[in-house]
Amino acid sequence: MKLATLSRKEVIHSLNRKRLRLKIGGFNVCLSSPIPEVADHLLCLYGAFEVVDDEAFIDFYTSLASPSKVRRYFRAQVNFSFDGYVPFKPLPYKQASAMFEWGLNWCIANHSHHYLVIHAAVVERNSQAFIFPGTPGSGKSTLCAALACSGWRLLSDEMTLLSVADGLVYPVPRPISLKNRSLDVIRNFSSNIIMGPVVKDTAKGAVGHVRPSDESVDLGEVPAKPAKLIFPKYLENSNTDLIPLSKSRALLKIAENCFNYNILGVQGFKSVSDLIDASDCYEFNYSCLEEAVALFAELAH
Amino acid sequence: MVFITPRLALNLNLRQWDLLIRQARSANVLATLGYLLDSVGILNQIPAQPHNHIKSAQTYADRFYISLKWEIICIQEALKSINIPLVLLKGSAYFIAENNAAKGRIFSDVDIIVPEDKLLEVEAALIKAGWMTNTIDPYNQKYYRQWMHEIPPLRHLKRQTSIDVHHNILPRTADFCPDANKLLANIVKIPDKNIWVLAPEDRVLHSATHLFHEGELKSGFRDLSDLDLLLKEFSAEENFWAKLQQRAEELNQQIPLYYALRYTCRILQTPVPEKVLKVSQEAMPNIIKQTLMDALFLRALMPDHESCNNNWTGLARWLLFVRSHWLKMPLHLMIPHLLRKGFRRALGKEQH
Incomplete structure (x- = not known):
């Protein structure tokens, strides 16, 4: 099933429930995020990618979220995390989607020494x-x-x-x-x-x-x-x-x-x-x- | 379970592999897991995806050993002019002594121990060779030098590697602080090298005391696995258990040893002889304290990963953090210290 077959609402729902799993080349990537713009980014650019089922092995668990409750409202920021580990300093909220791309680059470059x-x-x-x-x-x-x-x-x-x-x-x-x-x-x-x-x-x-x-x-x-x-x-x-x-x-x-x-x-x-x-x-x-x-x-x- | 019986890995489905890789990564034992699977000959029988992650971690670990080897040579060179043996501790000691615990173990600092009266001389020699102190904060400098068992970490300007120079294995202020001279009197030489490590039983005791005085148990599971592997390896030597218990007494480390044996047995099913456990139980605290410690340690020694955490894990880690300070320094030093650290953290001046 391709991502494009899901509605915007369904993608947002999956992102919120830590359930959005995409097959990206040889890697399975899980992304969770409460940020609706991330769903738009994915639907626009990742529509042709397969959504993998719940039984699959996930290579990278990633998330994009606000670093703290305060920073959700005041000069909003976003953090990228790889399975609980935060490799970068937070970025302005508006850069969430770009941060996903950079974050995933980091995950692949640092964990693929085969x-x-x-x-x-x-x-x-x-x-x-x-x-x-x-x-x-x-x-x-x-x-x-x-x-x-x-x-x-x-x-x-x-x-x-x-x-x-x-x-x-x-x-x-x-x-x-x-x-x-x-x-x-x-x-x-x-x-x-x-x-x-x-x-x-x-x-x-x-x-x-x-x-x-x-x-x-x-x-x-x-x-x-x-x-x-x-x-x-x-x-x-x-x-x-x-x-x-x-x-x-x-x-x-x-x-x-x-x-x-x-x-x-x-x-x-x-x-x-x-x-x-x-x-x-x-x-x-x-x-x-x-x-x-x-x-x-x-x-x- | 795979850390107790590696062959069980053959029965895992992909979802279980997924979780095992995540937990192993967060506990910093992913490469170690690979060596464990290899030791029973099944590394090449596991599914491709987890295999890739393990291989990747092992490649990184192999590279790390090459750098570590070079780093040790550099330290040796820097301290050449001082007439003391180079004694490595913890990870770098396991590596140079070729202990099983070193396989796949990645760490950030090289730890060495030197006689206290040579501390300044060693520090000066390292600075001359390109290391420099990490912390310029006068409070931290004073705190380390006055109360701790090590000087503030030194970082090499060019290689960005870090060295911790110890003069003991516990802070001066700790209740069970051993006599460092006894440790240094018992060091063993690595064949064909001008490098020393603590005697096997002292290495176990240091690992135990480090883990059970450690404030942040981020790598608690890895440290527990160290103990498990060291105990399994050394127990093949004759009289090891007797020597271990005798040394625990001499060095005043019966309580850390008791906890080490208790939790390696409980969590990793380390084969410790019944009579050894019995003797170590003399150091057992009262039943209330024991129940509390079990509640804390059995949570905090799990890999620091969301799948291993329950509602109480955060509290358990925090209480153990407070406990570690309690054990290491008296109340009249601890309260001002924690207040100061707390304020500085709140002001964003310090990471931890």
């Missing part, structure tokens, strides 16, 4: 996974959103889960997080995207989320083989340049972009080396999304 977790967007076409590692501001999410609404399958816009066991990339198809100017860029790029409400004045500026395609969500447990490793860089007015990168440079760069490279130790090095061996590596400068999408379509042909 994967090498790379800070990278990853999309797939013709059974080839294209991995875009990038520091904030490099334009990886924007590029990822553009590819995702041009027929590519979204595996993740934020973290690439590379299995230590088989070297494949496992999806966590979640809403794509866009910031500030990227919001308008993507709105102008494609008319058939669905975007959730934009939250202003977060630590990262204005943040909005793009709904993943139904197909990406349905294939949420189907891994993909890494094919290209591309380090993007958005440069104003630049040409669309795909520059081959030596494997040794790529190895150092990718290690810097992992969340748990040092935790995996020798295994981390082995996984990164295997990834580099299996992929063609490039640096990529761009300013025009249309050209970028056309180039990658050719590359994946």
Whole structure:
């Protein structure tokens, strides 16, 4: 049963009773919250996700709630908690939905050391996974959103889960997080995207989320083989340049972009080396999304 | 139950696994659970989802040991110029002595014990090597130095690791404060290393006294599991139980030992010989106090997770917090101390 089949009232009811359980890629996530806006966020962006039954194993129990009764009325705040543990300082109430996305990123990045977790967007076409590692501001999410609404399958816009066991990339198809100017860029790029409400004045500026395609969500447990490793860089007015990168440079760069490279130790090095061996590596400068999408379509042909 | 009989894990359904993983995580024993299942050869027979969480925790734990090894080397290097043995306590002692209790155990500080007259020298050497004090609050500094069994924790500037330097295992003001010289006279050397740990029976007593004087029993279940694993491991040695009871007397720790044996037996079914239990019962309090302590400890020693809590758990934890202060310091010191802490917390100046 998909979340979209539930009414707003039913979603709010489930959230209140700690019963909203969603299948997100290979993870089952339970979310509880008394905040009605969270229901709107989920219905808008998570409609295609399966609701799992009461018998299922839940990987992450999460909740969004006010830190105290006072703070519900006076300069309202919200706390994210992972099964009773609160990893962050509270945020303004209006940022509850964005906090869920950040909180779930934290849960996955810190409790999935059976994967090498790379800070990278990853999309797939013709059974080839294209991995875009990038520091904030490099334009990886924007590029990822553009590819995702041009027929590519979204595996993740934020973290690439590379299995230590088989070297494949496992999806966590979640809403794509866009910031500030990227919001308008993507709105102008494609008319058939669905975007959730934009939250202003977060630590990262204005943040909005793009709904993943139904197909990406349905294939949420189907891994993909890494094919290209591309380090993007958005440069104003630049040409669309795909520059081959030596494997040794790529190895150092990718290690810097992992969340748990040092935790995996020798295994981390082995996984990164295997990834580099299996992929063609490039640096990529761009300013025009249309050209970028056309180039990658050719590359994946 | 899985901590008592690991094979029972094979009968769990997914909902039960779900709860076990949550409780184990909140008690900080998720990686330990993995080693336990592995010790009876069933780790690879459990369902994929809990397996992933356990594997993930074990990967983290393995990395932690590598850092810990390096940290111990750094401490050794820093204290090289001082002519005293490096004596590790608690988690890092279990690790270096390769005790079963170390498997999967994650903790934040390395604890060491040094003779009291060397305290300043040790502190100076550590500061020279890059550690610095965590608390600059003069009240806290004075409180530690005047009354406690350790100096304020030191944190390394670059590695952000923390070290607790003790000169005893209980505060000076505690009723059962043992003679630290007796502990140091009985240390054992780790083969091929220039590192020492407390003797096995002293390690058990320290673990017991730590747990039953501890104010915040956040990791009560983990500490209880330590005791269970230490007792099971050491009881294979000849005369262990006799030595343990003799040491408890010498170090004035009969009461903590009594509670340790009582609750490991009651909660984790640790195999303690009948006659040992009988002797330890000499330290048993009166029946009213005993009933009360059972009511408090049997709640507070469960994993700190909502599924293990009932309406009384919060109160039990609070009463044990007050009790821990009661045992550690006389009333005329405790009341001003708790008032001050309470005010500062209310003003938001302190986390705990």
